[in-house]
Amino acid sequence: MAEKKTNRRDFLFTATYAVGAVGAGAVVWPMIDQMNPDASVKALASTEVDVSSVGPGKTITVLWRGKPVFIRRRTDKEIEEARSVKLEDLKHPEKDEDRAQNPEWLVMLGVCTHLGCVPLDQKGDYNGWFCPCHGSHYDTSGRIRKGPAPTNMEIPKYEFVNANTIKIG
Amino acid sequence: MKKFSRIIFLIILITCFQYNSNAAEKVEYLKTDWSFKGLFGKFDRASLQRGYQVYTEVCSSCHSMKYLSYRNLTEKGGPEFTEAEAKAIAASFEVKDGPNSDGDMFTRPGKLSDKFVMPYDNVKAAQSANGGAYPPDMSVLVKARGGGVDYIYSLLQGYEDPPIGITLDDGVYYNKFMYGNKIKMANQLSDGLVEYSDGTNATVEQMSKDVTTFLMWAAEPHLEARHKMGFKAIVYLIILTTLVYFSMKRIWSRVKTEV
Amino acid sequence: MSDHEYNPKSKFGKWFNDRLPLLTLANHLTDYPTPKNLNYWWTFGGILTFCLITQIVTGLVLAMHYIAHADMAFDSVEHIMRDVNYGWLIRYIHANGASMFFLAVYIHIFRSLFYGSYKAPREIIWIIGIIIYLLMMAAAFMGYVLPWGQMSFWGATVITNLFSAIPLVGEGIVTWLWGGYSVDNPTLTRFFTLHYLIPFLILGLVVLHIWALHVPGNNNPVGIDIKKPSKDTVPFHPYIVIKDGFALLMFMIVFAFFVFYTPNILGHADNYIEADPLVTPAHIVPEWYLLPFYAILRSVPDKLLGVIAMLSAIFILAALPWLDTSKIRSAVFRPLYRQFYWILVADVLILGYVGAMPAEGLYLLIARVATAYYFLHFLVILPVLGFKEKTLPLPISITEPVLGGSPNLAAAKNREGLKE
Numbered sequence: 033m034a035e036k037k038t039n040r041r042d043f044l045f046t047a048t049y050a051v052g053a054v055g056a057g058a059v060v061w062p063m064i065d066q067m068n069p070d071a072s073v074k075a076l077a078s079t080e081v082d083v084s085s086v087g088p089g090k091t092i093t094v095l096w097r098g099k100p101v102f103i104r105r106r107t108d109k110e111i112e113e114a115r116s117v118k119l120e121d122l123k124h125p126e127k128d129e130d131r132a133q134n135p136e137w138l139v140m141l142g143v144c145t146h147l148g149c150v151p152l153d154q155k156g157d158y159n160g161w162f163c164p165c166h167g168s169h170y171d172t173s174g175r176i177r178k179g180p181a182p183t184n185m186e187i188p189k190y191e192f193v194n195a196n197t198i199k200i201g
Numbered sequence: 202m203k204k205f206s207r208i209i210f211l212i213i214l215i216t217c218f219q220y221n222s223n224a225a226e227k228v229e230y231l232k233t234d235w236s237f238k239g240l241f242g243k244f245d246r247a248s249l250q251r252g253y254q255v256y257t258e259v260c261s262s263c264h265s266m267k268y269l270s271y272r273n274l275t276e277k278g279g280p281e282f283t284e285a286e287a288k289a290i291a292a293s294f295e296v297k298d299g300p301n302s303d304g305d306m307f308t309r310p311g312k313l314s315d316k317f318v319m320p321y322d323n324v325k326a327a328q329s330a331n332g333g334a335y336p337p338d339m340s341v342l343v344k345a346r347g348g349g350v351d352y353i354y355s356l357l358q359g360y361e362d363p364p365i366g367i368t369l370d371d372g373v374y375y376n377k378f379m380y381g382n383k384i385k386m387a388n389q390l391s392d393g394l395v396e397y398s399d400g401t402n403a404t405v406e407q408m409s410k411d412v413t414t415f416l417m418w419a420a421e422p423h424l425e426a427r428h429k430m431g432f433k434a435i436v437y438l439i440i441l442t443t444l445v446y447f448s449m450k451r452i453w454s455r456v457k458t459e460v
Numbered sequence: 461m462s463d464h465e466y467n468p469k470s471k472f473g474k475w476f477n478d479r480l481p482l483l484t485l486a487n488h489l490t491d492y493p494t495p496k497n498l499n500y501w502w503t504f505g506g507i508l509t510f511c512l513i514t515q516i517v518t519g520l521v522l523a524m525h526y527i528a529h530a531d532m533a534f535d536s537v538e539h540i541m542r543d544v545n546y547g548w549l550i551r552y553i554h555a556n557g558a559s560m561f562f563l564a565v566y567i568h569i570f571r572s573l574f575y576g577s578y579k580a581p582r583e584i585i586w587i588i589g590i591i592i593y594l595l596m597m598a599a600a601f602m603g604y605v606l607p608w609g610q611m612s613f614w615g616a617t618v619i620t621n622l623f624s625a626i627p628l629v630g631e632g633i634v635t636w637l638w639g640g641y642s643v644d645n646p647t648l649t650r651f652f653t654l655h656y657l658i659p660f661l662i663l664g665l666v667v668l669h670i671w672a673l674h675v676p677g678n679n680n681p682v683g684i685d686i687k688k689p690s691k692d693t694v695p696f697h698p699y700i701v702i703k704d705g706f707a708l709l710m711f712m713i714v715f716a717f718f719v720f721y722t723p724n725i726l727g728h729a730d731n732y733i734e735a736d737p738l739v740t741p742a743h744i745v746p747e748w749y750l751l752p753f754y755a756i757l758r759s760v761p762d763k764l765l766g767v768i769a770m771l772s773a774i775f776i777l778a779a780l781p782w783l784d785t786s787k788i789r790s791a792v793f794r795p796l797y798r799q800f801y802w803i804l805v806a807d808v809l810i811l812g813y814v815g816a817m818p819a820e821g822l823y824l825l826i827a828r829v830a831t832a833y834y835f836l837h838f839l840v841i842l843p844v845l846g847f848k849e850k851t852l853p854l855p856i857s858i859t860e861p862v863l864g865g866s867p868n869l870a871a872a873k874n875r876e877g878l879k880e
Contacts, residue, residue, distance in 0.1 A: 044451060048444040055437055062546035066521055071543040075272045075314040240721065268538045337733075341538065344724055345732035380742070420732075423541075423548045430549070431720020438716060442709040449702045456496060456694055 078201030080193065083137070091153050093142060096200045100142035100150055101188060102161075103198065106172060111135045113159065114173035124183045128173040131187055139190045139198060140174045146181040161185070228378055230351035231358060233410055237417060240432060243425050244418050249280035251397050252415025255408050258395050260339065263331060263386075265319040268340035269419055272313040278425035279418055287313060294318045332372045334385035343413070343420040350413050352378065357409040360388035488674070493693035494700045495680035497858050501571040502678070503707030504564050510708055511561040512666065516659050518554040526606065528652035530645035533608035534734040552723040558600050559726045560715050562749035565593060569777075574801055576789030577679040583781040585672040590778045592665050597750065599658040602651040609731030610741050616643045616651070618744055622757075625764040642737060680858055683790025687857040743818065751815030752808050756834070758819040759827040769831065776838050783838055785846025793852040797845055804837050 081094050083103060091104040106114075114128040115135075132138050142161075144151050149165035156162030157178060158171035168179030175184040190200045236245045253274065256266070271291035274282045282290065291311035296318060299306035311318065320336075321327035328335050337345075346352045359378035363369055369383065376384045390405045397403050418424070466487040468474045477483040525544050527536040540547035569589070572578055578586035601619060605612045620637050624630040639646030677686060677693075686692045694700070718726065726748060730741045746754050756773050760766035776783075791798045807830050814827040 044444070044448055048441070048448045051437075051441050051444055055441060058437075062549055063517065063521055065545040066547060066550060067524065068545055070525075070539075070545060070547070071272075071276075072270070072314075072539070073543075075270065268535075268542060273542075341732045345729055347729045349729075427548065427552075427720055427723075431716065434716050434720060435713060438709060438713045442706065442713065445702065445706045445709055449706050452698050452702050456699070 078199060080197055080199045082197055084196040088136075094200070096188065101200055102138070102140055102142040102153070102174075104138045104153075105136055106132075106138055110159070110172040114171060114175075117171065117175075123176050126173075126175060126184055128175075131173050131175075131184070133190075134192065137198070138172075138174060139187065139200065141186040141188055143185065144168055144181055145176065145183045145185060146179070151185070228355075230348055230378065231355040232351065233354060233406075235350060235414070235417075237414070237424055240428065242428055244278065245414060246281055247399060247401075248411045248414045249418055250282065251399070251401060251408075252411035252413070252418075253280050254397065255395055255412040256339070256415055259389050259408075260412065261317075262320055263327070263336040264339045265321070265327075265336075266317045266339045266419060267319060268338075269317045270313070271311060271315055271317070273422060275313070276422065279422060280415070284313075291315060332385060336386070339416055339419065341420045343416045348378075350417050353416060354409050354413045356384075357390055357412070358405055490695065490697040492674060492696040493677065493686070493689045494696050495678050495686060495692060495858055496694045496699070497680050497682060497692075498678065498700070498703075499681050500703075500707055501567065501574075502680075503704045504568040504571065506704035507564045507708050507711050508561070508568060509666065510711075511557060511564055512659065512662060515554065515557050515561060516663070518550050518557065519656070519659065521550050522554055523656065526652075528606070528649050530608060530648050530735070533606060533648060537607045549719070552719045556715065556718045556723060556726060558603060559747070559749065560711070560718070561596065562600070564711070565596065566749070569593070570805065573804075574791045575679055575681060576683055576784070576786075576791065578781045579784065579787075579789050580781065581676045582673075582679060585669060586781060587778050588665055588669045588672060590774070592662055592669065594774060595658050595662050595665070599655055599662070600747065600749065602655040602658070604731075604747060605648065605651050606655060607731060608648065608735045610733045610735060610739075611728045611731040611744070613643060613735035613737065614740055614744050615746060616647060619746075620647075622767050622770075625767045627764070644737075679789060681790060681792065682855060682858045683788065683792070684854055684858060688859075692858045745816055748812065748816070751813075752811035753815075755811040755815035755827045756831045758815075759824065759831040773831075773834060776835070780838065780842075784842045786842075786849065786851070787846075788851045788854070793854055794845075794849055795852065796849045800837065800841055800845065804834075807833050807837070 077097065079094065079096050081092075081103060083092070083105070086092050086103065086105045088105050089107045089110075091102055093100045093102055095101070111128070114132075117128075119125040119127070128135070131140070142150050144163040144165065146163065146166055146168055149163050151161035151163040151168070151170060153161060156169035158169050160172045160174060160177075161170040162168070163170075163179070163181065166180050168181035169177050170181075170185060171177050173184075174187075176182070188200055190198055193199050236243060236248070256264075271287055271294075274280050274287040274290060275284050291313055294311040294315075295308045296311045296315050297306055298309050301307055321330060324335055343349055343353060348355070355378040356376060359376040361375055361377055363375035363382075367375065367382075369375060373383050373385055374387055375382055390408050392404050395403050395408065401407060421427075466477075466484045468477050468483050473483055522540065525536060525540045525547065527533060537551070540551050542548075544550075572586065572589075601615070605616045620634055620643065623633045623637065626633060635641065637647070638644065639650065728745060733741075745751075753770050753773055757766045757770040760769045786794060786797065788794055791801055810826060811830045811834065814823045814830065817823040819827070
């Protein structure tokens, strides 16, 4: 009888603690989630860019989600360079065909994968980009060739809405 | 017993105050059944969509709604237009954007992320176009008026000929629900003014109700989420309170006293 | 303070505790002997701690999204309400939390008044409490300015103008407070800074408040000192913790009802209209918790004297331990004081009511009578009552009425009557 009583008491206390803990967790979540991107930021997650005025060999930089996106209209020579590299020579092997939907247009996040600086256009040992912060060299496909950066520059989700308009995001 | 009589005395005192302060507002607003009132209150989706139509076709030529974006029209708990519908709505507005690379401002069709287009560039322009009176922004209008939805609903139907003895200046109208009865907005609604696509008969009463519902949502876009969460929270609290109550009884049973 | 030395069991615990006696503190807090006859009016201390922490946490979160600028404050509040994840919830908790905080603090204060908790040896606890209350009012007032609605703006204008009543330097002080020639952006930014600071001052004072409490220990409904700790007290944990927890949950149900179902009922509709320096709202009304003082301010026809009356109404409370000359703490044994106590409660409620009404005609008359009575209570009735009143005999120990089932003698008698 006495034992039964103890058990029931234990159950009551355990249940109280458990239900209390669930509530505490539920209260904490809104306080954490409020720091995530809000509805107005999420709504701006895609942007459309008119590229009709970009000539061959020119790069434009647009802002997307607060970061620069490089849109480069590559010359035939650059495409040739990017496509002739052997995958074994690459630190982060990726085919140029997988990086550029349309070989003429390279759309990539202009953020060095080392520590987040913005690389300079048409600089470095591989005619692509060069990051001045810690000396990372990227090729004409934005792939890391030399320096501390671990991976190629990121390709955002994008699509050609029509021949002259690219939708990023 | 004494304790009880005191509590009753206090309750009477408080209710007297309550009664008095209500009596101070002499006007009785028109009543209608709002679907969003009560513990489980939700917006009437169709009414919100019709209300949006009334707002766009009637109100929006003078009243801005600067805190709303076209994307809000698709959000849960709102009019819930489909994304395609909302995109079409947004695209039907010309939005000022820029500057472009030449430094010029330009207009383009609206996007979901754009705010509702404002009828005037600024407050001064709005005033000068409306005889000096600024048509208030409608984003939080319902919350900014003491009578809330009942007041707005009544005001829209409260236009009358002024009683004998009251003369009105040009551009001033008589409304029995307006504070001081003089309003600078002319009567806007008349039966059949808009044509509802769902076939609802567009009476003044119906339009008033629809547009007021829409304004309520505009002011409290998370009302449905709030009601839902509130119910869960209170049920949860009652369960936990019960558990804690019995735990407390258990613990205090160790000492010879009452809690 | 517990008289026994605390010795941690583990070696590391002892090593740590010798250097920083946190474990001794924790042990003191859990073992703290609490009178076993405390009733539910005593749970509001814990509830107030909860309120303070809730306000600080939700306030910090809101400060991450709020913009303290005259052109953007109103917009940023709407941004919080519409776009920030759970922003509406957090803001409604913060806004209604202020009201709940004051509700709890008024119950806490009036509990103290009823049971004489401010009397020796607890005067310092009481005075710290009054300072906390003053800071709460300052924080609440400045917080109400931040959304930059019509009531924010005009409330700030009216309250800061109170300082202009000071002779000679008044105008200068007001200009200095504003940082300009009217309430404007500089005023808003400094109010935001102070609104952020004050809760932490309150937190520090709360620590002192509790420290000062733990020296003599709690008062109790009978109002007599603890005779035998082993018989009259229970350890704070788990007895008082669970009881406070239960009361807190009941309080939270009321709180949740406001937040989820009537979040704007305690606010004023005009504060959803953006601040406009050209138009004053028809009725400027402070938040409900400041209404009694507002009524006192308006009941005096002279500007300077009105301000003095209002401030005196608060500061007079700090002198209460010396104005109340009775040696008996609890009103349970003071039949006359008990009557006057309830008259004072009614008086304050009436002041609150007329504070919300226009200051004219009958309302003004009532406000004046009620103001006069408020001061009469503290300055005349209480001192005289201590000498004249015939008090009831005190029990020998708090256990005696406790065993009877209730600390309230009248109730205990009733119970006995029922038995017969």
